[in-house]
Amino acid sequence: MTQEGSIEDLHRAVRDHYDKLVDLYEDLWGEHIHHGYWDLHAPQTPRHAAQQRTTRELTAFGGVPHGARVLDSGCGIGASAVMLAAETGCTVEGITLSHEQVRRATEKAAEAGVADRTSFRVMDAMHTDYPDDTFDVVWSLESCELMPDKRAYLAENLRILKPGGRLVVATWVSRDDRLDPSEVKLLRRLYRDFAVSHVLPLDHYAQACAELGYTGVTTADWTDHVRGTWALSADIVKPLMRDPSYVWKLVRAKGADIFRFLNSVPLMKQAYDRDVMRYGVFTAVKPG
Template structure:
């Protein structure tokens, strides 16, 4: 495992733009490799934050129209009764809170807030305040509109801001929530450091994110594994991958206590099949064409995410810890 001081974009499994390996995975990806390769070989990328913001500016309206206000995986445990995808997304929030032992919240920050679904759900549950940040102006605007329409008033507010440089005071929040935004962070050390900084003494942090599999000491990802992650990264603007073990190390290095993790890869694996099915409905195809190429590019890569889960390469993990009193 890399040292804590080196756990940033350059030391993880993602290579900097322009020097990434472009090995073919045609045997696994089939025709998708041919479609995606022109995207990854151009050597031209917008600055990361702009790319992330534009991706969600384009895709959020389509997602909301088909899936609702929660822009994250659903929780589908084996043997559970059939349920809607929207219920599975709510269950993901509930299971994350249960795993972390969250029983009360006064003021939370929603890091990578999307259109504010998690904030509104948690605010209802605990009667708390929430501040949300996203790189997408369209998401922030929509989150504020929905929250006002649903009667939250000044309790909830959302703005455009960088998670690596949060516009909040030290110790401002007793609950720090990051639902599927960590994968976009180019510097995991700084990301966790900012989460710890804005967390109040005694407060709780939850990060729910995509990772790659845990590597043995001295082990690297195979060429095929790295190539698959590279293609996913290009479509979703993911600059760095790490493992849950890396996150655990970073939590502890930032002085957080009671750190624990869990792997919900099996519980969320059905999600990608559901998303792929929705993308190829008449409404989905029409929406993709209207949304634009960036969103279409993300849709083309969805089978690769499903493949990564099947391979045991892509992991869906939860990390939680508490700032000491």
């Protein structure tokens, strides 16, 4: 169920993927390049509002304190960091492997007027240079799936959290670890196309956190609230794929791999429809 290659290979794949596609992600998905959260009785909520809702729901689920010092681990182009700074008064430091994401996140924070409470830099989230006991919160919104060594990632976050600090994670997860060969094949295609290392069942994360010494581990499955993301994304991509001039423009700018990336959107919808891919959140506390 894991992607092949060394950690260096996987890091290079992530860096190249986001450096190359940062503007396309923003054009297609908006500044919040993550899942949206919908009430089950209100599926018509606009996608951008649903994506903002995900950040707010995760803030509430994780109990992020007002004014906390936060590490946004895998910060993307900074949309969640900007919201945390603007809406909860947090000071947020964002890290990512992508130089282009750092550039765009820095621009967006300045545009939003929160440059004094945010900063962004390139760093490996599994091996940071922060001292022990630095952060009140480590925030990880759809970046844990990119980490080649999940246990090392959780351990590093435990190290840099202050006693009593909180780890807050939303991540792609698999239904379980008893997938049939066709389901594993589907996951491995998604790993390749989205530069993902591998996904785990949600209960594996809870077990790993407990074994590492976290307390207060709480999990929730948000799959039903977020699955509409991929129906909407497929609707966005379909007309683009039918426009040869647009596709060839992308190929000239981004390379032939763009075909694989665009075709991965219906594959992700299929993974949700087949209950292979799910969406989990968890929070855990460093003992005081």
